[in-house]
Amino acid sequence: MSAAKLVAxxxxxxxxxxxxxxxPLMRFTSLIIELIRARPRLMxxxxxxxxxxxxVLVPLLVYSSPPEGVATVLAYGREYQVGSDLGPPLxxxxxDIAFRAAGGHMVGVYLLAQVCFIITFYGLFQLARSMxxxxxxxxxxxxxxxxxxxxxxxxEFGPLVLARPLWALVLWHSWEIIGRGRRSAWFALSxxxxxLLLTTVAAPALLLLPIGFALSTARSRxxxxxxxxxxxxxxxxxxxxxxxxxxxxxxxxxxxxxxxLGDLGDRALLGAELFGGLLVAIGGMALLVxxxxxxxxxxxxxxxxxxxxxxxxxxRQFVYFFALAPALLGAIVAGLFGLKHVIGGAGIALxxxxxxxxxxxxxxxxxxxxxxxxxAWAALVAAPALAVIVASVVQPWVSQTELATSLPAKxxxxxxxxxxxxxxxxxxxxxxxxxxxxGLIAMGASRPHLFLDATPSRTPWVTPATFNERGGVxxxxxxxxxxxxxxxxxxxxxxxxxxxxxxxxxxxxxRQPLLRIGWAIVRPKAAP
Numbered sequence: 001m002s003a004a005k006l007v008a009x010x011x012x013x014x015x016x017x018x019x020x021x022x023x024p025l026m027r028f029t030s031l032i033i034e035l036i037r038a039r040p041r042l043m044x045x046x047x048x049x050x051x052x053x054x055x056v057l058v059p060l061l062v063y064s065s066p067p068e069g070v071a072t073v074l075a076y077g078r079e080y081q082v083g084s085d086l087g088p089p090l091x092x093x094x095x096d097i098a099f100r101a102a103g104g105h106m107v108g109v110y111l112l113a114q115v116c117f118i119i120t121f122y123g124l125f126q127l128a129r130s131m132x133x134x135x136x137x138x139x140x141x142x143x144x145x146x147x148x149x150x151x152x153x154x155x156e157f158g159p160l161v162l163a164r165p166l167w168a169l170v171l172w173h174s175w176e177i178i179g180r181g182r183r184s185a186w187f188a189l190s191x192x193x194x195x196l197l198l199t200t201v202a203a204p205a206l207l208l209l210p211i212g213f214a215l216s217t218a219r220s221r222x223x224x225x226x227x228x229x230x231x232x233x234x235x236x237x238x239x240x241x242x243x244x245x246x247x248x249x250x251x252x253x254x255x256x257x258x259x260x261l262g263d264l265g266d267r268a269l270l271g272a273e274l275f276g277g278l279l280v281a282i283g284g285m286a287l288l289v290x291x292x293x294x295x296x297x298x299x300x301x302x303x304x305x306x307x308x309x310x311x312x313x314x315x316r317q318f319v320y321f322f323a324l325a326p327a328l329l330g331a332i333v334a335g336l337f338g339l340k341h342v343i344g345g346a347g348i349a350l351x352x353x354x355x356x357x358x359x360x361x362x363x364x365x366x367x368x369x370x371x372x373x374x375x376a377w378a379a380l381v382a383a384p385a386l387a388v389i390v391a392s393v394v395q396p397w398v399s400q401t402e403l404a405t406s407l408p409a410k411x412x413x414x415x416x417x418x419x420x421x422x423x424x425x426x427x428x429x430x431x432x433x434x435x436x437x438x439g440l441i442a443m444g445a446s447r448p449h450l451f452l453d454a455t456p457s458r459t460p461w462v463t464p465a466t467f468n469e470r471g472g473v474x475x476x477x478x479x480x481x482x483x484x485x486x487x488x489x490x491x492x493x494x495x496x497x498x499x500x501x502x503x504x505x506x507x508x509x510x511r512q513p514l515l516r517i518g519w520a521i522v523r524p525k526a527a528p
Contacts, residue, residue, distance in 0.1 A: 030370045033304055040134035044141055048121045051145055051381060052114035058385045059110050059155050062392040064507040065409035066106055067156040071439030074099055074109070075450035078442070079461045083246035090198040091162040104445065113157040116165045117150060120351070123168030127175055128355045131315040133308045136358050139365060142377060144354035146284035149346035151384035159200045160345035166196040167206065167348045171322060174210045178220040179314055183228055190232035194239030202344045205333065209325055219314055256337040271335020274342050278327050281346055282353055284380035289357060291376055292368050303368040316359055323356035396510025404436075407515065408504050412437065413444030415502060416473050416519060421446075423521055430462050430472035433489060437475045437517060448472065453492050464492075471524030478518035485518060496520035 035043040065071070076084055077096030083089055095109055102108025121141055128137035144150070154161060169192045176185035196203045214220045259267045327349040330342035342349050358365070367373065395403060420428040427446035431438045432453040442450040451462040451472065474493055476485050483501035485493070499521070503514040 030374060032374060033306075033367055033370060036135055036138050036306060040138040043138050044121070044125050047138075047141060047145060048118050051150075052117050054382075054385055055117070055151065055155055056107070056110050056114055058388055059405075060107060062389055063106075063405040065405055065407040065440060066109070066443075068404040069158060070095075070106075070109060070156060071409075071443055072435070072450070073158050075439050075442040078447055079449070081461070082242050083250065085458050087159055087201045088198045088203075088243055090195060091157070091159040091200075094162065095157055099443075104443070104447075109157050110155060113154055113161055116157070116161050117154050119165035120150075120168045120347070121145070123165060123172045124351060124355065127168070127172040128358070130172075130175065130180065131319065132311060132355070132358060135306045136308045136365065137355075139306065140355040140358045142354075143285045143288060143357055144351065146282075146288065146377065146380040147346075147350050147353070148281045148284070148384055149350055151381075152388055153345075153347070160341070160347065163196060163200045163202070163206075163344060164347040164351070166192050166199060167344065168351060170196060170207075170210065171352070174214070175315070175318060178214055178223050179312060179318065181223060183226065186228040186232050187235070190235035191239070193232075194236040197236070197240045198243055200344065206326070206344050206348065209322065209329075213318065213321055217314065217317075256339070259336065259338065267335050267338060269335075270338065271331045274334050275327065275331035278331065278342065278346060278349055282350060284383075285354060285357065287380070288373060288376060291372055292366070294366070294368065303366040304370075306365045306367065308363050308365075310363060311359055319352055319356050319359050323352040326351075327353075393508060396506065396508045396512050398511075400512055402512065406506050406508070406512075407436075407440060408506060409440045409443060411504055412517065413441045415504075416441050416475065417444040417446055417448070419519075420471075420473050420521060424471060424523060426471070426524060428473060429470050429524075430467050431475065432467060432472060432493075433475040433485075433519075434477055437477070441473065441475065454488070468522060469525050471522050473519055473521055475517055475519045478516040481516075483516075483518035485520065493520070493522065496522060 032043070035046075059067075066074075072086075073092055073095045076086060077089075077092035077094075077099075080093060080096070081089060084092070086092070094112060098108035098112040099106070100108075102111070121144070124144060125137050125141050128140045131137075132140070150164075170189065173185040173189040173192065176182045177189065193203075193207060196207070200206075214224060326344060327342065330344060330349050333339075334342045392403065392405065395401065396406065416431070417428045420426075428441075428444065428448045429446070430449040430451050431441045432451040435452060435454075438450055438452075442448055449462045449472075450459055451467050452459045453464070453467075453474075456462075456464060474485070474489065474496055476489055478484075478501035481501060483498050484490075485496065485498055490496075497520055499519050501516045501518045503516050505514060506512060
């Protein structure tokens with residue numbers, strides 16, 4: 001039997017000495033490696049399902065309020081606006097649908113976030129499978145699952161989380177068209193592009209990357225020489241037409257301002273910090289690659305091997321391009337405009353890095369030190385969850401810094417909703433004041449409208465006039481037992497009469513003081 005056939009069978013077989021044929025060596029091969037070889041699809045579903053379940057359970061166990069920003073997403077989604085200052089509407093609509101479907105419980109939103117995680121990795125697996133085969137595709141998934149951007153941040157559902165599965169599907173079907181010549185993928189690609197445009201304001205910039213790659217080679221340009229792209233553009237136009245009309249009416253096409261010459265140094269430093277954060281996020285992947293090198297293996301020739309057929313050169317270019325371009329260009333553009341995150345988010349920027357590592361490794365991947373690799377991978381996947389649990393349990397005892405997820409959201413929403421209804425005989429219809437507290441109250445049973453009184457243009461569904469007419473609750477963080485409102489809030493609501501502040505206990509109080517919330521009721525005007 002030839003050496004190539006022995007490798008294709010999994011790396012086992014006979015050991016050929018210099019002059020004689022010896023008996024087969026007994027080698028230890030873990031169950032995980034056997035599953036990678038024999039049942040790659042099953043291995044994929046085990047990995048992504050376990051990780052998704054982990055990040056449904058962790059928030060349910062240790063979060064007494066949603067992660068930062070999720071309450072605002074729900075408040076905006078409750079209005080079903082075609083567009084808002086936060087961007088396209090799809091993520092907000094889906095969040096509200098999931099929240100209502102779960103009976104007003106955050107478990108619906110957490111499940112939605114993990115459905116996005118599963119679809120993201122399914123698109124990555126299908127793309128990798130068409131390039132490197134199912135066995136190496138599973139290895140790419142295992143590596144990518146250690147990227148911290150897919151862990152805790154995945155529970156913070158919003159446009160950035162929803163954009164990840166859509167981007168993965170866009171890349172998969174783009175390759176089906178460019179690399180495999182499958183015209184049937186055009187329809188799916190058009191739907192995914194339209195939904196991506198309805199999800200994030202970064203979509204136009206992101207879509208320039210696959211367009212640029214498709215125009216860069218003769219082979220990919222041939223895939224565009226048909227009427228299919230025109231029909232796809234028509235589908236995309238139909239999907240985004242309502243949002244496009246809203247953009248025209250809202251007149252918010254302006255890009256963020258370019259920095260002044262004196263600020264270029266600070267913006268360059270910001271871009272470098274963002275790119276450095278991406279490097280830290282793939283630190284676990286780098287550790288696994290380092291542990292798998294032959295330098296740390298006392299018997300480098302005795303490791304099991306996972307084989308693949310040679311990779312299409314265009315596929316190699318495709319993977320390297322989308323592993324580098326979103327991260328580099330995303331960090332540069334974000335630094336230039338002073339954004340808080342890379343364009344599209346870290347989940348999009350780092351999606352293809354694991355597959356790029358697999359392709360760069362070669363047609364034969366030796367899995368050395370199996371027990372160490374298995375333990376290291378499990379630790380890397382579990383570490384973010386353990387960090388969240390430790391922070392939620394330990395931080396209240398060692399620091400007075402408040403975690404956004406430690407506020408008693410249910411108690412806050414129930415108290416102010418019931419208080420307004422007892423005083424007025426009507427369900428609470430709107431809440432204003434401190435944006436964070438108001439967002440939590442907006443998740444209450446009556447789902448009151450969120451009114452950002454400091455910037456009323458951001459919440460056009462409630463105006464100062466309608467708030468005063470229909471009534472509502474104004475809340476703020478009380479600094480003392482008197483509960484006086486902040487001066488700027490008192491100027492916007494000069495007629496309010498503050499009530500006694502309400503104190504709430506956190507799930508784990510520790511050294512933190514009670515959460516005191518000052519409040520006042522704006523009574524609805526009597527009907528004529």
